Each structure stands twice: as C-alpha cells, then as structure tokens.
Amino acid sequence: MDMYSSMDQFTTQANSARADWEKRIGQRIKEGSEPDRLPILPPPEQVAATSGAGQVTLRWSPVEGAVGYFIYRSEQPTGPFTIIDHGGGDVLAVPGLAYADTTCTPGQQYWYAIASIADAKARPSELSTIVEAQPQTQVSEPLTLHIQAQKEAGQINPLWHMLGGEHLSQLFYKEGPGNSQIGSEYTQAFTMAHHELGARYLRAHAILDDEQNVYREVNGEAAYDFSSVDRIYDFVLQLGFRPIVELSFMPSDLATDVTKTIFTYKGIISPPKNWQRWGELNGRLAAHLVERYGIEEVSQWGFEVWNEPNLKVFWTGTQQEYFRLYDVAARAIKAVDERLKVGGPSTAAAEWVVDFLNYAQREGSPLDFISTHTYGNLPLNFKEALKAANLPHIEVLWTEWGITPTHFARVNDAAFGAPFVLHGMKSAQNHADALAYWVVSDHFEELGRAPKLFHGGFGLLSVGNLHKPRYWALALLEEMGRDLVHAELQGDGAGSLIDSWVTRKADGTLDVLVWNGTLDQSKIDGDPLLDRQIRIHLEQLLAESYHCSITRIDMTHSNITTHWTGQTDWPTPEQWDILHAADTLAVEEMPDVVATHGAADLAFTLPMPGVVRLRLTPTR
Template structure:
C-alpha cells in the first residue's frame, strides 16, 4: 500500500470538527408497514413534513435492541424517502423494524414497531408489473445527471508523463470528457485542484501567476464544456501549515496563514478568468468553495474556520461580479449544509447554491433547509448541487466495476429528480491519480470509463437514461419489491414510448447478484394509438454491457495486449435486440421480460 493510500485510509473517517447538533428533532413516521417479499422485506410509510430522510432500524427481537440498518454503502445510512427494501435478510427469519426521521441534526425518535418474515425463492422468479399510461400528458424529465460530472484534476489535460498501462493520459482524459459530453449530454465538469502548483504559482513579489491554469482551461473549454471552479487547494505560500497535505500529489489543505491573502487569491482569479474568457461567459460558471472541509483529511481547521473561508471567498467573487454563482460547503456525507446556510443568514453572506456529497445511497432531500433559508431571508432559494455522488467512497473497490452499480445509479438519479438540481457522478474516467495511478485495467476505479475509455455497466446505465425521448409519463410499479428493488421510468415522444426498468438494491453484500431477487417483469403500456408496434430492447446484466465479463473471458493480466484491446473494443457496445412485433389494436401493448438482480432493461415501442 502506498504512503498516500495508507494516510488516506487512516484519516478519511475523522471529522475536522463536530457535526451540527441541530435545534430539535422531527416526529417519527407513523403507519409504518412491513411487507414480506421474496428475499426481502419492503418497508413503507407516509412522508414526514420537513424530513431530509429516514433512518431504518432493525432488530431480531420485538424488544430490540434496534440498530440502524447498514446496507454497506460506506457513507450516509439515512434514505431520502420510502419505500425501502431490506435485502440483508434470511428467508424464514422474522425481522422487526422502526424508523426515525432524519433532519439536519441527525435522527429523531423511533416509530412504532412493525415486523415481517421474508419469503424464500420459489420455482420461478417472483413477478412485478409496470403499468405505463402513454395517454397521460407528458411532463419534462429533469436531466439532473446532465448538469455536471466529476473528474480528476483538470491539469491531467496537459499531463506529459507516462500513463497507466502505457496510456496517453492527456488524450484519454480529453476523450473521456468528450464521451460524457456527446453520449450523455453533460454540460459542466467539477474537478479538484484549481490552485495546484502546476496551475497557480505565487511569485516572489507575492502576486499570482495563472499561466498554468490558462493552458489547462484553454484545452478544457475547447471541448465545449464549462468548469465548476472548485476553490481549492491552498497554495503552499499561503498555508499556515504547508505540511498538512492529501493525496499522492500532496495537495495542501491547511487554513491560510493570512486570511486577506486568501481573499486576494480568489479575487484575482475571478478577475483573471473574466479578462481571459469573457465576463458574460464566466458569469455562467459555478464557483464552489473547497472540498469536504468536514473531514480532517481535507482541512486542518474547524467548522468556524471553514465558514470564514467560505465568507471571504464568496465576498471576493461577488465583489468582482455579482452574477457569478458561488456556494458550498462541498461537504462529505451531507454535512454542514445547515450550518453554512445559518452563517449566511446571520451574516448576510452570498450563497447561490448548496453543495455536498454522498456515496452508496440515494441523496437526501435538502429542500427543507433551502426553502427555510429563502423564507427567512426573503432571498432566492439556493440550488441544490450534489457535486460528488457514487456507489462507494472507497478507492479500488470492486463494486465500481460491477453490474451492481448500474441499477444503483438509476435508483439514485430517479430519486433525485424532484429534490435536486444536479447529481454529479464521481467520476468520468479511471485516469485518476489521487491515491496512485491505476495498477490494472479493472482495479475498482471510480471512473464510468476505464483507462482506454471502455464503458463500464454504470456508464451504460447513464447512457440508457440519457436515451429516453420525449416527456415523462406515469409508470406505476406493483408486485414483489415494487418501488424498492424494481423501479421504472417512462417517456413518450411523437412516435415512440420508452420504458426503462431496473432491479437493484442498496445492499452491497449482493455485489455479485442474488437469484432470490431476480424478477419476471411485465410492462403494459396503455393509451397508445391502435396499430402494430416494434419493440427494441437493450439490457445491462452479467451477460450484457459488462466489460468485466469480457475481460475475464480473455483471461487478461493487469493490462491488455494489443489483441486483447481489439477484442475489448469490439465488445464495448450495447446492442439493440428486436423483440417480436406486438399488436396494440385496443391501444394496449404488453411485454414480459426477465430481469435479474442486478439488471436493467430498456424497451422502446415504435408505431409501425
């Protein structure tokens, strides 16, 4: 293990300061229901006004003890809304559940107890039905996944050293961002390290030299994308403690020795960017203050120090151009959002968006916090940007390369449609240096794309989501695990109806799948014009859209040979399967498909 990785794993769980304690808990949910399913218990309850989420507790005795249910995602355990599927179960065992409402200070009191006993697998997969109403007026589908994507520091665009597996880092990194632009429709990129030594230097007279950043941004903007300007890390010359660093490239994460110099840096950067790229252009960018200051590994100060860091930066940016959007706290595990909003309220500090991160779960609903801020201040409600989100916060975790992560991605995006303005997946490419370069082709990297830009199952999930055409129409899911493991989205365009249905769980003990959770899904589309319909299907599962399976079959070592690269690139597709034409003489079409867990099916009905 490298020194950087060992240091990271030792410090990553340590908060830099105490979490916000909050001022009072919300009431517990009422009318909690537990339903026995095949290989699962499905929990449901009415929403609680003001809740950011809910923390499910479980016991094997009705008298407890009740402990938070850990689905092994490695981060926030609270879920944003019901229903919830507990798949960490043994069939035939009775489990008892209570749920707490989650607010900015953590969980409130527990609900009353409900119980259920999960069922064993039957001779055939359990059944689920998806009813799509194509006659309903279509409504816009918020493309929260297109607003932003995460990426390693943008200076990789000018990297001239040897790359992992003999790759050309700069060329592949640019190509990866282009793939995200063209195949997913991504518009902005959020990356660390605006103030790394290769991009910003401090001259002997104390002035700032942005020549390196100019070279990076020139190449980046030529891709037709816009940056999220993450105001980090601290230039060494400005650090109170220059030896407090993070990552293999030793980024400085110290408080400033002189707070006015921090303000000067942010102000001069803003002026420089406006002068070089145009004031109207830069006014469309987001400026995000720091990264995960609520973790000791990223910040050697307190929460109060971070709030000061934010205030100085926000006033510096707005002092140059009020139109530029600034926000934070860019925190880990949804922390400090309430604290930052309260600081901005009491000190009249500008804030245009709140940003935070979570992994291994769907993001919490932060709207109660932003709406409360707007009501109290009379100011515009800040946007909600999840500037990092993914299946795991753990580097080199095999779930990153697994099919399991594909329906996980769709669950999170669907969950976020109404509650966020952006859900930015971390990250686009396995060209990634934080704890050392990739040691092998499939090494558990965070990227949606491998070194060499092969598409992982998570990428195909995002591509299928992006392929939905038209406006959203209702897709009601019923049956065993409905809305908790099996979910769906449907859209209607002029001549087509698209249905995207997936089967997944948050439970990472099931990374390799679980046949007890496999389902047979019947999709029924009503409200169609009478006539014949062609049905085109694509799928992601162990046998489809799974580059790891192809690599295993090639019996590769760490990196492909030229012949293996050719085979891998030939398999880097998601073919369309044409199912039998169906007749919709009564305006209704039904299609039945097998849907393993994990798995995704897309169906496109086109009128003949």
C-alpha cells in the same frame, strides 16, 4: 510535461498518500454545533412493511423538515433496534419514502421502525410505530407495469449532466498506466461523456494547486499567473463543458503549513496564513475569468469553496475557519460581479449543511448553492433544510456522488452500479439540481494511478475508455425522451427494489426503462430470490404496430469485465482490439408489437442487478 519524473517516484508517492489516507479518512473536524442543538423532528406516520421474495419493503409518510430517515430493525418486537447498514460505506439515512431491506435472512421474522432527521448529524426522532415482516423464501410473482402512453406525467430532470473529473491538469499528461496516453484518453473520455451522456458541467479538484503556479510571493508581494488555468478552461470549454470551479488546494506561498498535504500530487490542506490575500486571490481569479470569457459565460459556472473540509484528511483548520475561508472567498468573488455563483460547504457524507446555512444567514455570506457529497446511497433531501431556513431559491448540487467512497473497490467495475445510478437519479428528481457522478475516467490519481485494467477505479470509463455498466445506464437515460408518461408499477418490491421510467418522444417512440437493484452491497453478485419477472401492459397506443428492441445491462450483458480474463494486468494490443470490439450495449431486436384496440402486452426477465430498456418505435 508530466509532473512525475519517474514511475518509481510516482509509486513511492502513491504508497505514502494511500497510507496517509487510510489512517485519517475516518477522522472528522469537530463541529460548532452539537447534534442535540439541531431540530428534532416527529417520527414518520403510516409506516408499513411488505414481505417479498428475499426482501422487505418499508414505506412511510413524509415528515416536514426531514432530509432523510433511518431504518431500524430488530429480531424481537421489544428490540433492541439498530440502524440497517447496507454497506455503502457512507451515510446510512435514506431520503424516503420507500426502502428495500435485502440484508435480512429469508424466512426469519423481523420488526422495523423509522426515524426522521433534520440534518445528516441531527439526533434522530423517536421511533415510529413498529411493524413486522418476514422476507419470503419462494420466488416472486411477476410484477406488472401498466403504461398509459398518452397520459402525461411530467418531465425528467437530467441531473446527470454534471460530472466529476478529479484534477484537470491530466488533460496535458503523457504516458500513463498500461502504456496509455493519459491526456488523449482523458480528452476522449470527456468527449464521450458530452456526446453520449449529455454532460455539460464538470467539477474537479486542485485549480489553485502549485502545479498550476497560480499564486506565489516575490519579495513579500503577491504575484499571480493564470496561464495554466487558462489552458485548462480553454480546453474544457472547447470540449463542451462549463466548470464548477472548486477553489482548492492552498498555494504553498499562502499556506500556514506546507507539510500538510493530500493525494499523490500533494495538495496543501492548511488554512491561509494571510486571509486578506486569500480573498484577493479569489477575487483576482474571478476577475480574470470574467475578463477572458465574459460575464455572460462565467455567470453560468459555479465557484465552490474547497473540498470536504469536515474531514481532517482534507482540512487542518476548524469548522469556523472553513466558514471564514468560505466567507472571504465568496465576498471577493461577488465583489467582481453579483451574477457569479458561489457555494459550499462541499462536505463529505452530507455533513455541516445546516450549520453552514445558519452561518451564512447569520453573517450575511453570499450563497447561491449548497454542495455536498454522498456515496453508496441515495442523496438526502436538502430542499427540506432550505425550506426550513426560508431559502427555497438556493440550488442543491451534489458535486460528488457514486457507488462507493472506497478506492480500488470491486463494486466500481460491477453491474451492481447500473441500477444504482438509476435509483439515484430518479430519487433526487425533486430535491436536487445536479447529481454529479464521481468520476468520468479511471485516469484518477488521488491514491495512485491504475495498477491494472479493472482495479475498482471510480471512473465510469476504464483506462482505455471501455464503458462500465454504470456508464451504459446513464447513456440509456440520456437516450430517453424527457416527457414522461403515466406508468404504474405493482408487485413485489415495486418502487423500492424495482423501479421504472417511461417516456414518449415527438415521433411516438416509447422508451420503457426498468431496473432492479438494491443498496445492499453484500449482493454485489446478485441473489436469485431478488430476480423478477416483469409484465407490461400498454394502453393508448396510437400506431397499429411498433418496431421493438430490448437492451440489457446486467452481469452477462453490456458488462465489459466478462470479456477480460485478467490473467495479466494490462491487455496486449490484440487483446485491446478484442475488448473494444466487445464494448457495446447488448441490444436485441424483438418481433414487432401489434396493438389491439390501442393495447399490447410484453414480458421479460429482470435479474438483480439488472436494467432493461424496451424501445417501441411506430412502424411507418
């Protein structure tokens, strides 16, 4: 049964939750260690700046131990230098080793410097050598992509196979916004993501929330009921997913303060009043899951302790109380079976990671993975922090990642997100084990249900399961082969603004994926100076000819928002039919490519934001 008795009640709760969120979202829990106690690294060397059309590309050499780098800019060679803010709304540091500055004014001279950091809150290093550049006002020369089709170049790690799903009790809800059926649409969204994106892991909030009635106290004694948990996880497994079990929120009978809550469904965010019973709850849950699904299955899941405890809006305790929350839960879960995986700190804005590692090592806390979140940026390289802590075996799971942390933001529906997700997935290849886009569906109730069809929801899919450009970009990744071939991109913004992947399948099919996107959200509607021409030169082709198609994602292709006028909040049944008919990838057949001595040439335009996939299949 739906947890809300009336739409008026839901609207009241949503307005209250949103006001509370906006008041407290920027407030941080005080950390145990000050930034000046964290390692201070040397600055990068070999810093270079290259002027391009509408942008400046910065490159630098890596610094051992650096999880990221701040990009500084000044309009004078003597400063002052300030960190570039690309408008992502979260972490400003980038993992390196290239950055395209599109926040600059074409024709103006700038001076740049780079600083390295050992943690998201660490004091930056001294500034690097200062370099200068001037973004150009004229249109760019074409870029070249030189492909050697038989030269192997490693494999793609499908980091997108973990996704976020907010709270999973929605799988059983009934009528929702726009006369939708929440449960059936939510189920369909996960089914689509499993089959079209290859998604295999699902992370969500609130499995311990009172809605599940997992824990209560009767006459002072603890009582457990895992029937709602079983119902959820039975369904999740049937859909082809394994859970990342986020251990939140606090059951009311175990909470120190039941009045401190988050979201419309009022998840309780206070520490436990009885630490022993908190441990027993997590141990009982883990034991029950093992008994129901078997250790061979549950050992492939993950248990993540809490959500974003560095934010006051999610946690009323201190940092040390969170570390205790983690330690008690992790030990209880490991006591069930050492093969069960536990991790944290599940923080916002990539914070507390080094503090958490230091605590876990000092106290001997069980730890199989670190988890953290970031938005509007490429994920930092915490493999460096693990290497510095002599913990190279620990996995790195970004259990929330997305184009923006802001609810109801226009960029969530825009084509701008398509190249963003591709930049992120390529950037994190060697320093993450999962990069979970948050979330699958616009059936998402944190601060209220969707007020209209395209409302800036976090979902890859809209209410009604229309594909947004971000979804299509991930679908193109999933359609590619896993075996990379050598591809060298050269020209204006190569490897920073514009990037590529080329794969070869067993039948000889080549997928050439090229994307053009900036982190600068002031360019959500594009900029003609950032559009590019791409020339491809293919070598080592084994077939004489190839069937060729081109797939586009940009503001006018594979962008469902262009088919909706928005004159009303929700479509009529007839309008839904039109939208679903238009909800397809823009694929165009091209003339066959004929190889001459194993070589061929192609060319296409690539707007910003934009994605192009060329598929070349040997003709038979």
